[in-house]
Amino acid sequence: MAKKKAVLSIDGEIQINYKWSVGKAGDRFFTELRDHKKIMGTKCRQCGRILVPPRIFCEECFVEDMEWVEVEPRGSLLTFGESYFSTDGKRLKEPWMLGIVRLKGSNGGLIHFIRESRPEDLKIGMPVEAVFKSKPEGNIMDILYFRPANN
Amino acid sequence: MNDRVCVVGIGVVEAKDPMVDVSHKEMLFYATRHALDDAGLERKDIGSAITTSFDFLEGRSLSNQFTLDSIGGVMKPCDLRLGEDGIYSLFAGYMEVMSDPSQVVVVASVQKASERDPDGLSYQKLIADSMEPVFSRPVCKSVPNLLGLEPVLAAMEARAFMDRTGLSEEDLAEVAVKNLNMDKGTKGSGPDKKTVLKSDMLSWPIRTMTKAKEADAACAIILASENRAKDLQNEPVFVSGIGWCSDKSHLAFREQGVSRETKWAARQAYKMAGIRRPDREIDLAEVSDWYAHRELLHCEALGLCGSDEIKGCVADKSFQKEGRLPVNVSGGLLGRGNAVGTSGLIRVAQIVRQIRGQANGFQVPGVGVGLAHSWGGIPTATAGVAVLSKW
Ligand SMILES: [Zn+2]
Numbered sequence: 456m457a458k459k460k461a462v463l464s465i466d467g468e469i470q471i472n473y474k475w476s477v478g479k480a481g482d483r484f485f486t487e488l489r490d491h492k493k494i495m496g497t498k499c500r501q502c503g504r505i506l507v508p509p510r511i512f513c514e515e516c517f518v519e520d521m522e523w524v525e526v527e528p529r530g531s532l533l534t535f536g537e538s539y540f541s542t543d544g545k546r547l548k549e550p551w552m553l554g555i556v557r558l559k560g561s562n563g564g565l566i567h568f569i570r571e572s573r574p575e576d577l578k579i580g581m582p583v584e585a586v587f588k589s590k591p592e593g594n595i596m597d598i599l600y601f602r603p604a605n606n
Numbered sequence: 607m608n609d610r611v612c613v614v615g616i617g618v619v620e621a622k623d624p625m626v627d628v629s630h631k632e633m634l635f636y637a638t639r640h641a642l643d644d645a646g647l648e649r650k651d652i653g654s655a656i657t658t659s660f661d662f663l664e665g666r667s668l669s670n671q672f673t674l675d676s677i678g679g680v681m682k683p684c685d686l687r688l689g690e691d692g693i694y695s696l697f698a699g700y701m702e703v704m705s706d707p708s709q710v711v712v713v714a715s716v717q718k719a720s721e722r723d724p725d726g727l728s729y730q731k732l733i734a735d736s737m738e739p740v741f742s743r744p745v746c747k748s749v750p751n752l753l754g755l756e757p758v759l760a761a762m763e764a765r766a767f768m769d770r771t772g773l774s775e776e777d778l779a780e781v782a783v784k785n786l787n788m789d790k791g792t793k794g795s796g797p798d799k800k801t802v803l804k805s806d807m808l809s810w811p812i813r814t815m816t817k818a819k820e821a822d823a824a825c826a827i828i829l830a831s832e833n834r835a836k837d838l839q840n841e842p843v844f845v846s847g848i849g850w851c852s853d854k855s856h857l858a859f860r861e862q863g864v865s866r867e868t869k870w871a872a873r874q875a876y877k878m879a880g881i882r883r884p885d886r887e888i889d890l891a892e893v894s895d896w897y898a899h900r901e902l903l904h905c906e907a908l909g910l911c912g913s914d915e916i917k918g919c920v921a922d923k924s925f926q927k928e929g930r931l932p933v934n935v936s937g938g939l940l941g942r943g944n945a946v947g948t949s950g951l952i953r954v955a956q957i958v959r960q961i962r963g964q965a966n967g968f969q970v971p972g973v974g975v976g977l978a979h980s981w982g983g984i985p986t987a988t989a990g991v992a993v994l995s996k997w
Contacts, residue, residue, distance in 0.1 A: 461626035464721075467665055477740045508741040514854065534769075534862045536761030536809045538754030551750045553758050555858050564858030566742045574810070579769045595744050 480509040483523065489593035494528050494585070496561050497521040504562040528585035529604050530558035537574040550574060556583055556601050565595075571602035611703045612835045612842030613994065614710070615645025615828035616955040622943050624720030625822040630664070634676035634716040637824035641712065642678070645828045646839040653709025654702050655679035656695045658688045660947050662732055663717065677714045677826065691715070692825060692951025693980040693990040697848050699829045707831035714827070717945040719820035729820070730755050736985055738856045757808035757817070759857075759984045764811055764899040766863030771906075771913065775811045777920045778898040779803050782816045784926055785895055785940035788968055796941075816898035821943025825951040827958075843958045846975075846995045847881065849874025853987035860987055868907035868979065868989040876909075879993040881975075884909040888931065888993070889973045890960055892953035894981040895938040901925075904979055905933060908991070927970060935960075935968045950980025950990055957994045 477485060480497060487493045496505040499513035500520045507526055512519045535554035541547045554569040554577075569577065570586075584604035591597035617640030619625075619633050628636070634657075642648060655677045659669040666672050670687030674680060683702075688694045692715030699713035722728050730752040737743040749755055767773070779802040787796035797805075797815060805815035835842040851870040853860050860866070872884070881887045891910060895901035902916050910931055911919045919925055925933035936942060936956040939949055957976035959965040974996045982988035 459625075459627040462628070469662070469665055469667070475739050481740050508856070508858075534762040534766040536758035536765065538749070538751065538758050538809050539807075540751040540754035542751045547750075551754070553745070553749065553762065555762065555862060562859075563856070566737075566858050567745055579766065595741050596748065 478511070480511045484509050485593040485597075488597045489591040492587045492591065492597075494526045494558060495523055496526045496558070498524045505560055507558050507561040507563045507565065526561050527559045528587075529582060530556050530561070532569070532577060532579060532581050532583050532601075533557050533564055534579055535569055535574070535577050552577070554583070554601065565598070567595075567598060568600035569602070570600040576603065609704070609707055610832045611700050611829055611845045612832055613827055613845060613954070613958050614830045614835050614838050614840055614842055615641040615647065616958050617641030617644060617826040618823070618952055618955050619825075620821065620823035620942065620945065620952065622819075622821055625718065626720070630716050630718035630721065630824070631673060631676045633718065633822065633824040634673055634714060634826070637716070637826040638677045638712060638714055641826040641828050644840065647710060647828065649678040651710050652678045652682055652712050653706065654683035654686070655712040655714070656684070656686045656688070656698045656702070657713075658690050658692050658695045658715045658947065660689055662735070663722065663947055665722065673716065676716075677712050679712070690988065691980040691982055691990060692948045693954060693978065693992060694850065695951060696827060696829070696845070696954055696992055697850055697990065699827070700845055700848055703829050703831055707833060709830075710834065711829045712826060713829065713951070714825065715948040715951050716824035717948040718822045719945065720822050727752055733759065733984060742856070742858065754809060756984060757812045760812045760817065760897050761809035763863055763984075764897065767899055767903050768811065768863075770863055771916050773899070773902065773917055773920075775803065777902070777917060778811055778816050780920050781895065781898040781901050782940055785901070785934050785938045786815065788927065788935050788937040788941050811899070812897060816940075818896050818939035818944035821945050823943070823945030823948050823952060825948055825955055827951060827954060841962065843961045844995045844997070845992060847875035847877070847879030847993035848991070849876075849878070850988075850990040857985045857987075863903070865903055865907040865981065865987070865989060867987045868904055868981065868991070871989045871991040872908045875991040875993050879995070881993065884977070885911060885931065887975060888977050889975050890935065890957070890970050891931065891933045891977040891979065892936060892938065892956045893933060893977070893979040894949070894953075895934055895940050896944060896981060896983055898940065900981065901934060901938065904981065908977065908979060927968065932970050935970055936965070937968075946983060950978070953978040953980060954992055954994070961994060961996050
């Protein structure tokens, strides 16, 4: 089939900035993370699930009946993926990895970097632990990454 | 019973190469015009018109208001716009017909992917911006190269699925080979398993050939009640069941490597259509194969095979054109290209073609009941299911 002739085109873009509230639950979570390097979850008094990231309501029971609990900075790796893409388009020797970590005793998960390991060392379900930033600022990057942990 | 909802016209405009000679509004017009011609109707006959679109995919705020004149919707009950895949317009259109069975309803969707991506990063930016903004987005935005983001997220769900079911990379390659070879004109001349397994690895097990490429497409479908359809030229195709569902909004809260939303959407559609054994009662299915693993994950969730049968279904070619339950004989998204946000409605059009016996090169004989499925793509857990039938 003959190539179709392109009609003229013009350039376009949309660029808008935002400032999002982290919510009541996020405020408490990030304050504890910044000031005490603690990971906090909210426990639903009705179903008993501990939510991390926390919410002020349980999306299953649909009530605002939660109490704050501290969660250990370790848990299990639900899944992970690796990429050898670098910014300059060259293949990296050591890949960067993302994973989903479910902290011990909690329900939910954190998407975060997995480091100090290679993809072939990782297994679904293995224990991992958080590594914190030395000077936390009150956002999710105060956790630098997760790494394999001893059971 | 004559209040059932039918498809009375379809129009599809699609191409693997960028559609450089038309705008997205023109594509949508052509699709709608084809659908009206197919049904033997004119704009004056349209009772209401519905589109679906994603503003950021199109780069237009209020993108629906921009397209209503392309679907014949000026000064009609229109602008009922849904920010979901096109299959959702079928659901809304269904309800429109039920609320006033005398009217003819146009439902449509368009996606011109080729207009979006001059720097190759736009889609990845949209994926990052679709993540939950407080706990997940800052992580996704700080990956060393955004180009790797979608493949890594896809790999995470594929890995969990494969870990649970025992599927191998070779199994995923089989799916890709099937769909890449089903496309009209390239049957048997498409890539083989070796070629697929040698294609560039994006993030294990996602390769360039096990991930659908983006494509330009528009699709319009015309709905009417059974009573109204009697006066029209086409044999109607019945929409016998519809269902849709979304799982938890935060990706990390969901069970990985399953599609609960598909399962529940199907449950709703099957109940409505009176289907008890989908694996036996459905003749043919078009499901989202955005990535090769997704085809199998969705077949499982739709009940087209048991969880312990998936590997066996790949091995015994159950989902091939000549198999027990042909899946994506049109080539699916892997074979035809993925017009994000429109592909689901195109799956419906493909099923209508099969039931009418108009699927040309990829017709499966004697299709009485067909299923169309759509998934919203990463990081969504949103699915729609439509069961269509000849009787
Ligand atoms: Zn609860």
